[in-house]
Amino acid sequence: MHPYRTHTCGELRLAHAGQTARLAGWVHHRRDHGGVVFIDLRDHYGITQLVFHPDRPELLESAAHLSYESVISVTGQVVARTPDTINPRLATGEVELRVEEMVVLSRAKPLPFPVTDAAVHNEELRLRYRFLDLRREKMQRNIILRSQIIATMRAHLEAEGFHEFQTPILANSSPEGARDYLVPSRLHPGCFYALPQAPQQYKQLLMISGFDRYYQIAPCFRDEDARADRSPGEFYQLDLEMSFVTQEDIFGVVERLLIAVVEKHGTQRLASRSFPRFTYFEAMNTFGTDKPDIRFDLRLCDLKDALANSTCRIFTQGLASGMAIKAIRYPGGAAEPRSFFDNLQEWAQSQGLKGLAYIVFEADGPKGPLVKFLTADELDTIRRIAGATEGDVVFFAVGPWKTACNALGALRLILAERMNLRDPGVLAFCWVTDFPMYERDERTGKIVFSHNPFSMPQGGLEALNSKDPLEILAWQYDIVCNGIELSSGAIRNHDPETMYRAFEIGGYTRAEVDAHFGHMIRAFEYGAPPHGGIAPGVDRIVMLLAGEPNIREVIAFPKNQRAQDLLVGAPSPVYPEQLAELHIRIVDGPEGSQHV
Numbered sequence: 001m002h003p004y005r006t007h008t009c010g011e012l013r014l015a016h017a018g019q020t021a022r023l024a025g026w027v028h029h030r031r032d033h034g035g036v037v038f039i040d041l042r043d044h045y046g047i048t049q050l051v052f053h054p055d056r057p058e059l060l061e062s063a064a065h066l067s068y069e070s071v072i073s074v075t076g077q078v079v080a081r082t083p084d085t086i087n088p089r090l091a092t093g094e095v096e097l098r099v100e101e102m103v104v105l106s107r108a109k110p111l112p113f114p115v116t117d118a119a120v121h122n123e124e125l126r127l128r129y130r131f132l133d134l135r136r137e138k139m140q141r142n143i144i145l146r147s148q149i150i151a152t153m154r155a156h157l158e159a160e161g162f163h164e165f166q167t168p169i170l171a172n173s174s175p176e177g178a179r180d181y182l183v184p185s186r187l188h189p190g191c192f193y194a195l196p197q198a199p200q201q202y203k204q205l206l207m208i209s210g211f212d213r214y215y216q217i218a219p220c221f222r223d224e225d226a227r228a229d230r231s232p233g234e235f236y237q238l239d240l241e242m243s244f245v246t247q248e249d250i251f252g253v254v255e256r257l258l259i260a261v262v263e264k265h266g267t268q269r270l271a272s273r274s275f276p277r278f279t280y281f282e283a284m285n286t287f288g289t290d291k292p293d294i295r296f297d298l299r300l301c302d303l304k305d306a307l308a309n310s311t312c313r314i315f316t317q318g319l320a321s322g323m324a325i326k327a328i329r330y331p332g333g334a335a336e337p338r339s340f341f342d343n344l345q346e347w348a349q350s351q352g353l354k355g356l357a358y359i360v361f362e363a364d365g366p367k368g369p370l371v372k373f374l375t376a377d378e379l380d381t382i383r384r385i386a387g388a389t390e391g392d393v394v395f396f397a398v399g400p401w402k403t404a405c406n407a408l409g410a411l412r413l414i415l416a417e418r419m420n421l422r423d424p425g426v427l428a429f430c431w432v433t434d435f436p437m438y439e440r441d442e443r444t445g446k447i448v449f450s451h452n453p454f455s456m457p458q459g460g461l462e463a464l465n466s467k468d469p470l471e472i473l474a475w476q477y478d479i480v481c482n483g484i485e486l487s488s489g490a491i492r493n494h495d496p497e498t499m500y501r502a503f504e505i506g507g508y509t510r511a512e513v514d515a516h517f518g519h520m521i522r523a524f525e526y527g528a529p530p531h532g533g534i535a536p537g538v539d540r541i542v543m544l545l546a547g548e549p550n551i552r553e554v555i556a557f558p559k560n561q562r563a564q565d566l567l568v569g570a571p572s573p574v575y576p577e578q579l580a581e582l583h584i585r586i587v588d589g590p591e592g593s594q595h596v
Contacts, residue, residue: 001022001075002022003073004022004024004073004105005022005023005024005073006021006022006023007021007022007023008023008043008044008045008046009023009025009041009042009043009045009046009047009048009092010043010045010046010047010048010091010092011045011046011092012048012078012092012095012097013091013092013094013095014080014094014095016078016095017078017079017080017095018077018078019077019078020075020076020077020078021075021076021077021078021097022073022074022075023041023043023048023050023073023074023097024043024071024072024073024074024105025041025042025043025048025071025072026041026042026043026069026070026071026115026135027039027040027041027042027066027067027068027069027070027071027072027108028040028041028042028047028068028115028116029068029116030063030064030066030068032064035054035060036051036052036053036054036060037051037052037060037063037064038050038051038052039052039063039066041072041074041097042135044140046090046091046092047090047092048090048092048095048096048097049087049090049092049096049097050063050074050076050096050097050099051079051096051097051098051099052064052099053098056099056100059099059100059101059102062102062104063099063102066104066107067107067108067109067110068108068111068114068115068116069108069111069115069132069135070104070106070107070108071104071105071106071108072102072103072104072105073102073103073105074097074099074101074102074103075099075100075101075102076097076098076099076100076101077097077098077100078095078096078097078098079095079096079097079098080094080095081093081094081095081096111132112125112128112129112132113125113126113129113132115132115135115136117136118136118137118138120133120136123552123560124560124566127552127558127560127565127566127567128566128567129567130556130557130566130567131567134556138553139553141546142542142546142548142553142554143554143556145265145542145545145546145554146538146542146554148265149261149265149538149541149542149545150217150538152260152261152264152265153217153238153257153261153538154215154217156256156257156260156261157213157215157240157257160213160253160256160257161212161213162213162214162215162240163211163213163214163215164214164215164216164217165206165211165214165216166216167196167199167202167203167206167216167218168196168202169195169196169219170183170193170195171193171194171195171196171201171202172193172194172516173192173193173194174194174197174201174516174517178197178222178223178224179222179223179224180194180195180197180221180222180223181194181195181221181222181223181233182194183195184582184583184584185582186581186582186583189583190583195221196218196220196221197220197221197222198218198220198237198239198535199216199218199220199239200452200454201454201517201519201520203216203239203241203533204241204454204492204494204520204523204531205519205520205523206241207241207242207243207528207529207531208494208523208524208526208527208528208529208531211243212242212243212244213241213242213243214239214240214241214242214533215238215239215240215241216238216239217236217237217238217239217538218236218237218238218239218535219234219235219236220234220235220236220237221233221234222234222235223563225561226559226560226561226562226563229484229540229543229551230551231539231551231552231555231558231559232559232560232561232562232563233559233563234559235537235538235539236537236538236539237487237535237536237537237538238535238536238537238538238541239533239535240253240254240489240533240534240535241531241532241533242531242532242533243529243530243531244529244530244531245491245530245531245532246491246532247433247475247477247491247532249532250477250489250491250532250533250534251275251431251477254479254487254534254536255275255429258429258479258536258541259273261541261545262427262545265545266427266544266545267425267545267547268424268425268426268427268544268545268547269425269426269427270426270427270428270429271294271295271426271427271428271429272428272429275429275430275431275479276294276430276431277430277431277432277433278292278430278431278432278433279432279433279434280432280433280434280435280436281434283432284401284402284405284409285300285302285405286299286300287299287300287409287412288300288326288328288405288406288407288408288409288410288411288412289405289406289409289410289483290432290435290478290480290485291432291478291480291483291484291485292409292430292432292480292483293413293416293422293428293482293483294428294430295421295422295423295426295428295482296416296419296421296422298328298329298330298412298415298416298421299328300326300327300328300405300408300409300412301326301327301328301329301385301386301387302324302325302326302327303325303326303327303382303385303396304319304324304325306378306381306382306385307319307325307378307381307382310374310378311373311375312370312373312374312378313373314357314370314373314396314398315398318398318399323398323399323400323401323404324397324398324399324400324401324404324405325396325397325398325404326396326397326404326405326408327382327385327386327394327395327396327397327408328386328394328395328408328411328412328415329386329387329388329392329393329394330392330393330394330395330415331389331391331392331419332391332392332419333360333391333392333393333415334360334361334362334391334392334393335391336393341358344356344358344395344411348397348407351403351406351407351410352399352400352403352406352407353397353398353399353403353404353407354398354399356395356396356397356407356411357369357370357395357396357398358370358393358394358395358396359371359379359382359388359393359394359396360393361383361388361389361390361391361392361393361394362390362391363390366379366383370396382394395408395411397411413483422482424547426482427481427482427544428481428482429479429480429481430479430480430481431477431478431479431480432477432478432480433476433477434458434473434474434476434477435450435451435473435474435476435477435478436450436451436470436472436473436474437449437450437451437455437457437458437469437472437473437474437476437502438450438469438470438472438505438506439470440470446507447469447470447505447506447507448506448507449506451474451476451488451490452474452476452488452490453502453503453506454490454492454493454499454520455474455475455476455490455491455492455493456474456475456490456491456492456493456494456498457472457473457474457475457493457498457502458472458473458474458475459472460495460498461495461497461498461501464498464501464502464505465501469505474490475490475491475532476488476489476490477489477490477534479534479536481544482544484540484544485540486536486537486540486541487534487535487536487537488534488535489532489533489534489535490532490533490534491530491531491532492530492531492532492533494524494528494529494530494531495524495528496521496524496525499513499517499520499521499524500513500521503517539551539554539555542554
C-alpha cells in the first residue's frame with residue numbers, strides 16, 4: 001500500500017464500500033458527537049468524512065485534539081452512510097472512512113484566519129499567509145481555471161498555425177510606454193537591462209526573421225500603480241504577432257479564440273458572437289470612454305449645435321471658449337432624492353467639470369436650476385435629442401471635449417449601477433479602432449504619441465508629411481469586454497523612413513531613434529513583411545470568466561497595492577557586497593530617504 005494514500009479525498013464512492021483505503025490531506029473540520037469524532041479531510045480533489053470510534057480510545061483521543069489544517073494520513077474501511085446521514089453536497093457524501101490507523105504528518109499552529117471561510121476580508125493577512133489563502137475552495141478553483149484557460153489558448157492557437165516562442169527577460173530599456181524595472185549589469189558598470197514591458201520589439205523581429213505566426217504566454221513588467229484590473233509590477237499577456245495580415249485578419253483570430261475560451265470555461269453568456277466595432281471617436285462620443293461597457297444602452301448625445309444660439313450663460317460661455325456640450329439621459333431619474341443631485345455636484349468637480357447641470361422632466365413640466373434660463377423651444381430640443389420622456393433626467397457636461405466625455409462616461413456607469421443594468425452573467429466584447437496617432441500633452445503642450453509608437457499611421461509616410469499630426473489616425477485597436485480593456489494591438493510600422501518621421505513628429509531626433517531602436521531600423525532595411533499583432537491580458541480574461549472584481553483573486557502570488565510581496569518580503573534590502581559587485585551604492589537623500 002502507498003505510504004500516504006491509495007485514493008484522493010474526492011474519489012471514494014458507494015462502489016468502494018467494504019474496501020480498505022488510505023487517504024491523506026488537511027483537517028478541514030472536526031466535530032465531537034458524544035464520544036465519536038468526525039473529521040472532514042480535505043485535499044486538492046475534495047473532502048471525505050472520517051469517523052473515529054471509541055473502540056480505539058488512543059486514536060479517538062488523538063483525533064479529538066488535532067488542530068485545523070494539520071496534515072494527516074489515515075487508513076480504514078470505506079463504509080456506506082445510512083440514508084439519513086448522506087451529505088448530498090459532497091461528491092463523497094454517500095460514504096465515510098472508519099479510521100483504523102492515523103499518522104500525523106504535520107501539525108498546524110493556530111491559524112491567522114479560518115481556511116473554511118468563504119470570504120476573508122483582511123487583504124494584508126491573506127497576502128502574508130497566501131499559502132493558507134490558496135487552500136480555500138474559491139482560490140483553488142480560480143487558479144485551476146487560470147491553468148485551464150491558458151491550456152485552451154495554447155491548443156486553439158496551435159490549431160490555427162501559431163507557434164510559441166520565448167523572448168528575452170533581460171532586455172533593453174525603451175523610452176516609450178510605462179516606467180521600466182531596471183536590472184544593473186555586473187559585467188558592464190553603469191549599464192542596465194530592463195525587464196520587458198512587453199515582447200513588442202522581439203515579436204516584430206521574429207516576423208522579420210521569417211516566422212509567420214507567433215504567440216507566447218508572456219510575463220510583462222511595468223513599474224506602475226495597482227488598480228482592480230491591473231496587478232502592479234508584473235502581469236501575463238497572450239502575445240500574438242502575424243505576418244502579411246490586415247486588421248481584419250487579427251480580429252478574426254482574436255474573436256475565434258475568445259469565443260472558444262468563453263464557451264469552454266465561462267459561466268456567462270456572450271452578448272453576441274459578432275463583436276461590435278466603434279471608432280475611437282464614436283466610442284468617446286457615444287459612451288464617454290474608449291473602454292465602453294455595452295451591456296446596456298445608455299448613450300451620450302451632443303448638444304453643441306442645438307444650443308449654438310442659446311442665451312443661457314452656462315452654454316454661451318462654454319461655446320465661446322470652444323467647449324463641448326454633452327448630455328446623458330437618466331431614465332426614471334426624477335424619483336431620485338434631492339441629495340443625489342447635490343452629491344453629484346462635488347463628484348463632477350472631481351471629474352474636471354465646474355458642475356453638473358440637469359433638467360428633470362416631470363408631468364407638470366421641466367424642473368431644475370437651468371430651466372428658467374432656457375426657452376420652451378430649447379427645452380423641447382433637449383428632450384428630443386436626449387430621448388427624454390416623463391420622469392427622466394438629462395444631465396449636462398460643459399467642458400473640454402475629452403473631459404466632458406470622460407465625466408459623462410463615468411456618470412453613465414454610476415447610473416447603470418443604480419438601475420442594475422450591468423448584468424454579471426453577460427460578456428459583451430467590442431472593438432475600438434482608429435485611435436489618434438498623436439495627442440497634445442496637457443502639461444507641456446507638445447505633440448506626443450497617444451498609443452503605440454510602433455503603429456503604422458493610416459496613410460503612411462504621406463499622411464505624416466502632409467496632415468496635421470492631431471488629425472492622423474493609426475492602425476491601432478483595442479479589444480474591450482464589459483468596460484475592461486483586455487488588450488491593445490496594431491498593424492506595425494515596418495518602413496524605416498516612416499518610422500523616422502513618426503518619431504520625429506513625436507519629438508525624437510534621428511540620432512535618438514538610432515540609439516534606442518537602431519536594431520529595429522536595421523531589421524527593416526533588410527526586408528520586413530507587413531505585420532501586426534495584439535496581446536490580450538491573461539489575468540484580466542481569467543478575472544472576467546471567474547466573475548471576480550479584483551485581479552488579485554486569480555493570481556497565485558500577487559503584489560499588494562504598494563507592489564509588495566508580503567509573503568516573501570519583496571522588495572527588500574540587499575547586502576553591501578551585492579551592491580558593490582553591481583557598482584552601486586545607497587546614498588541618503590532629502591529627509592533621510594535613500595537613493596541608489
